[in-house]
Amino acid sequence: xxxxxxxCTPCQGGIPPMNESEAKQHLSQIPDWTLEEDATKLxxxxxxxxxxxxxxxxxxxxxxCEQEGHHADMQVGWGYVKVxxxxxxxxGLHLNDFVMAAKVDALAR
Amino acid sequence: xxxxxxxCTPCQGGIPPMNESEAKQHLSQIPDWTLEEDATKLxxxxxxxxxxxxxxxxxxxxxxCEQEGHHADMQVGWGYVKVxxxxxxxxGLHLNDFVMAAKVDALAR
Numbered sequence: 001x002x003x004x005x006x007x008c009t010p011c012q013g014g015i016p017p018m019n020e021s022e023a024k025q026h027l028s029q030i031p032d033w034t035l036e037e038d039a040t041k042l043x044x045x046x047x048x049x050x051x052x053x054x055x056x057x058x059x060x061x062x063x064x065c066e067q068e069g070h071h072a073d074m075q076v077g078w079g080y081v082k083v084x085x086x087x088x089x090x091x092g093l094h095l096n097d098f099v100m101a102a103k104v105d106a107l108a109r
Numbered sequence: 110x111x112x113x114x115x116x117c118t119p120c121q122g123g124i125p126p127m128n129e130s131e132a133k134q135h136l137s138q139i140p141d142w143t144l145e146e147d148a149t150k151l152x153x154x155x156x157x158x159x160x161x162x163x164x165x166x167x168x169x170x171x172x173x174c175e176q177e178g179h180h181a182d183m184q185v186g187w188g189y190v191k192v193x194x195x196x197x198x199x200x201g202l203h204l205n206d207f208v209m210a211a212k213v214d215a216l217a218r
Contacts, residue, residue: 051180055171058185062164071160076167077182078197088187 003029003102006095008068017092026098033101040092042085042101046108051078060107068103070096112138112211115204117177126201135207142210148202150195151210155217160187169216177212179205 003026018026020039027033033044048054058076061083065071075082085101087094112135127135129148136142142153157163167185170192174180184191194210196203 051171051174055168058167059164062160066161071187073184073186075182075184078180 003099004106006099008070008096008099010069011087011089011094011096013089015090015094017087017090018094023093023098026095030098030101030105032105035093036084040086042093042097044083044101044104046081046083048079048081054079054081057081057108061104064103064107065100068096068100070100072100072104112208113215115208117179117205117208119178120196120198120203120205122198124199124203126196126199127203132202132207135204139207139210139214141214144202145193149200150193151202151206152191152193153210153213155190155192157188157190163188163190166190166217170213173212173216174209177205177209179209181209181213 017040020035023035023039027035033042035041036043046057048057054076058074058081061072061074073084073086083104085097086092087097126149129144132144132148136144142151144150145152155166157166163185167183167190170181170183182193182195192213194206195201196206
């Protein structure tokens with residue numbers, strides 16, 4: 001199934017984070033994302049021609065995060081948005097993070 | 110003069126950044142901000158009870174940055190916004206950065 005079409009499921013913790021090998025397999029569907037910090041986070045940087053467009057994209061991602069109940073950490077400034085996903089309750093990656101990354105890719109298309 | 114009431118002036122570079130001693134004097138008007146990375150950046154963290162409020166504050170700062178023509182770098186996620194000011198053309202601090210910090214404080218009041 002396409003990651004982009006999956007709905008995030010609540011994660012209450014109490015499970016181990018996804019291991020690096022499984023994470024790398026999921027990356028094949030979101031090739032513009034990279035694993036950060038021992039495979040505990042996903043990251044992608046988006047470039048823009050100005051500040052306003054970067055902030056507008058931040059808001060689009062914010063709306064998506066609220067809809068899905070799964071929240072990105074973002075860095076935004078003139079011409080860029082860096083997006084990070086991690087499932088904080090397990091201090092690592094969950095399928096939800098890959099789902100969110102794919103949905104962000106869809107927003108950017 | 111109150112920093113908050115000063116208008117940012119264009120900085121085209123070609124001047125040295127403010128030194129640490131002068132920067133520390135200006136901090137007295139914006140005591141919630143700290144100097145980062147060898148006094149080349151100003152930083153303040155704001156806390157919120159949810160994601161939506163953090164993003165709304167990010168947008169308020171964004172509007173201010175556009176008005177003043179001086180752009181923050183921000184980190185935003187569930188419950189927080191970290192705001193950084195630096196005058197990128199001189200890779201360090203300019204009075205404009207302190208002016209912007211004071212204006213952000215005013216937004217938060």
